Amino acid sequence: MEERYAIPQLQDKTRLIRRHIITMTTAAGSGHPSSSLSAVEILVALYFGGVLRHDPSRPDWPDRDRFILSKGHGCPVLYAVLVERGYFPLEWLFTLRQIGSPLEGHPNMLRVPGLEASTGSLGQGLSIGLGHALAARLDGRDYHVYVLIGDGECDEGQVWEAAMGANKYKVDNLTAIMDYNHYQQTGYVPEVMPLEPLKEKWRAFGWHTIEVDGHDFGALFKAFKEAKATKGQPTVIIAHTVKGKGVSLIEKDRGNKFHGVPLTSEQAEVALKEIEEM
Ligand SMILES: Cc1ncc(C[n+]2csc(CCOP(=O)(O)OP(=O)(O)O)c2C)c(N)n1
Numbered sequence: 001m002e003e004r005y006a007i008p009q010l011q012d013k014t015r016l017i018r019r020h021i022i023t024m025t026t027a028a029g030s031g032h033p034s035s036s037l038s039a040v041e042i043l044v045a046l047y048f049g050g051v052l053r054h055d056p057s058r059p060d061w062p063d064r065d066r067f068i069l070s071k072g073h074g075c076p077v078l079y080a081v082l083v084e085r086g087y088f089p090l091e092w093l094f095t096l097r098q099i100g101s102p103l104e105g106h107p108n109m110l111r112v113p114g115l116e117a118s119t120g121s122l123g124q125g126l127s128i129g130l131g132h133a134l135a136a137r138l139d140g141r142d143y144h145v146y147v148l149i150g151d152g153e154c155d156e157g158q159v160w161e162a163a164m165g166a167n168k169y170k171v172d173n174l175t176a177i178m179d180y181n182h183y184q185q186t187g188y189v190p191e192v193m194p195l196e197p198l199k200e201k202w203r204a205f206g207w208h209t210i211e212v213d214g215h216d217f218g219a220l221f222k223a224f225k226e227a228k229a230t231k232g233q234p235t236v237i238i239a240h241t242v243k244g245k246g247v248s249l250i251e252k253d254r255g256n257k258f259h260g261v262p263l264t265s266e267q268a269e270v271a272l273k274e275i276e277e278m
Pocket residue numbers: 034035036038071073074120121122123149150151152153154179181183184185186243259
C-alpha cells in the first residue's frame with residue numbers, strides 16, 4: 001500500500017520530475033512543459049505523499065483512488081510521476097509524441113497503465129470524475145476521486161455542469177484541484193476570461209473551498225486531509241501556482257509565449273541546471 005515520503009525526499013522527486021518534463025518535451029520537439037511544471041508538487045504530493053491509495057502492480061484494483069488529469073495537455077508531469085511510481089518503463093518517456101508510442105501528446109487510457117481517463121479536450125475531466133465518484137457510491141466502495149483542472153479550462157461550461165451535478169448528489173468523495181497558474185493558451189486569465197471571485201463562485205456552487213500555495217507541500221497535505229474529512233459536499237482546492245515553475249525563462253514569460261512550446265537543447269541545458277539548484 002501507500003508509503004509516504006518525507007519532505008526532503010519529496011523535494012528530490014520534484015526535481016527529478018521537472019527534469020523528466022524538460023528532457024522528454026525537448027526530445028519530442030513539442031508538448032507543454034510550462035503547463036506540466038506548475039503542477040509538479042500537486043502530483044508528487046498525491047502519488048508520493050501518501051494521499052492517493054494506489055498500487056502500481058495492480059492498476060485495475062477496484063478500490064484504488066482515481067486521479068484524472070483533466071488538463072490533459074499537461075501529461076508530461078503525469079507520465080513522469082507514473083514512471084517514477086513504476087507503472088511503466090523509463091524508456092517510454094523518451095518516445096513521447098512519436099508515432100506508435102503509448103505516450104501520446106494527450107493521455108490515452110487504452111495504452112498507458114495507471115491512466116483513468118483519456119483527456120485533452122478541455123472541460124470533460126470533472127464530469128468523468130463525478131461519474132467515478134457516483135459509481136463508488138453505487139458499488140459500495142470507499143475510494144476517492146481527484147481531478148486536476150486548469151484555470152483557463154474553467155472557461156468550459158461543462159466544468160460548471162459537473163460542479164452543479166456534484167452539489168446535487170452531495171458527492172463528498174470527489175476533490176477538484178485547480179492549477180491556478182493565471183495563464184491559458186492565449187494569455188493572462190483575467191484578460192481572456194475573468195474567473196474571480198473564484199472562491200465565492202465555487203462556494204455558490206455548493207463546494208467546500210480551500211485556497212493554498214500549490215508549490216507548498218505542507219499546505220497541500222493539509223488541504224488534502226481537509227478535503228477527505230469534508231462530508232456531504234465536494235471540495236475544490238484552489239492551488240496558486242506559477243506556470244513554468246523552476247525554469248526562469250518560462251516563469252518570466254509574461255506573454256505566455258512558452259505555452260505548448262518545448263525548450264531548445266540550449267535552453268534545456270540551462271533549465272536542467274536551474275532545476276538542480278532549486
Ligand atoms: C476543448 C478544447 N479547446 C481548446 C483546447 C486547446 N488548448 C490546449 S491547452 C489550452 C489552454 C488551457 O489553459 P489552462 O487550463 O489554464 O492550462 P495551463 O496550460 O495553463 O495549465 C487550450 C485552450 C483544448 N485542448 N480543448
